[in-house]
Amino acid sequence: xxxxxxxxEYIGTNYSGSQVQPDKVTIQSELNKAxxxxxxxxxxxxxxGRTDAGVHSKGQVVHFESELPIVASRFLNxxxxxxxxxxxxxxxxxxxxxxxxxxxxxxxxxxxxxVNRQQRSVWDGHxxxxxxxxxxxxxxxxxxxxIGEHDFSSFKSSKTENPAKDCVVYKAHCTKDCDxxxxxxxxxxxxxxxxxxxxxxxxxIEHNKFEPEFMKKVLEARDRTKAGPTISPDGLTLVEVGYxxxxxxxx
Numbered sequence: 001x002x003x004x005x006x007x008x009e010y011i012g013t014n015y016s017g018s019q020v021q022p023d024k025v026t027i028q029s030e031l032n033k034a035x036x037x038x039x040x041x042x043x044x045x046x047x048x049g050r051t052d053a054g055v056h057s058k059g060q061v062v063h064f065e066s067e068l069p070i071v072a073s074r075f076l077n078x079x080x081x082x083x084x085x086x087x088x089x090x091x092x093x094x095x096x097x098x099x100x101x102x103x104x105x106x107x108x109x110x111x112x113x114x115v116n117r118q119q120r121s122v123w124d125g126h127x128x129x130x131x132x133x134x135x136x137x138x139x140x141x142x143x144x145x146x147i148g149e150h151d152f153s154s155f156k157s158s159k160t161e162n163p164a165k166d167c168v169v170y171k172a173h174c175t176k177d178c179d180x181x182x183x184x185x186x187x188x189x190x191x192x193x194x195x196x197x198x199x200x201x202x203x204x205i206e207h208n209k210f211e212p213e214f215m216k217k218v219l220e221a222r223d224r225t226k227a228g229p230t231i232s233p234d235g236l237t238l239v240e241v242g243y244x245x246x247x248x249x250x251x
Contacts, residue, residue, distance in 0.1 A: 001065040011086040034082040041067035054233035063101040109240040128235040141212035143172040153222040157193035204228035
């Protein structure tokens with residue numbers, strides 16, 4: 001059957017994560033419902049990876065098979081007309097039969113938004129407000145210890161039974177625009193709650209004025225109790241899934 005891939009955007013606030021779950025409203029359940037309204041031959045969708053409840057996406061990749069050939073522009077317009085306002089499909093393309101949204105992926109990129117000022121604003125959107133001043137240079141020094149292939153057990157949720165623990169981090173860096181700090185991390189894979197635990201540890205280091213080397217100690221401990229809290233999901237967005245080897249672009 002013809003195979004297609006989509007880039008799906010969503011605001012995850014009102015959903016119990018991306019993956020279908022019994023008796024819960026998820027991104028996948030809403031997407032499946034809309035797709036099957038247009039094409040009943042679509043049996044299932046495969047996501048590039050899970051996102052937790054409350055996490056957003058600008059670049060989730062999903063593939064599916066259909067018995068019918070799809071005219072992308074017409075199908076896209078119809079699909080977005082059915083989907084809820086907080087889910088949209090950015091593009092649809094035909095792909096080779098060998099393509100797999102999850103297994104073919106080489107890397108994922110997440111961003112976490114922090115607003116660093118004394119008072120909140122109604123325009124802050126999906127970000128975390130931190131009132132205490134944050135030192136960008138110290139933060140990036142802390143993050144530098146995460147680059148490379150490591151055992152990330154210290155940043156893995158204790159609620160998961162998945163034994164996987166090794167990841168290759170290609171980039172972990174913060175930038176600042178006025179009072180908005182954007183943390184971006186790229187890796188071949190991520191453990192459950194890994195990004196949120198890293199952000200929680202980064203903020204713990206800043207709040208307690210630990211030396212940036214503390215991040216290295218936490219990483220090497222391979223012990224979740226040594227790291228910071230799992231921070232709110234609202235500032236977290238999946239921005240890209242790549243299917244070619246990751247290339248770091250220096251700015």
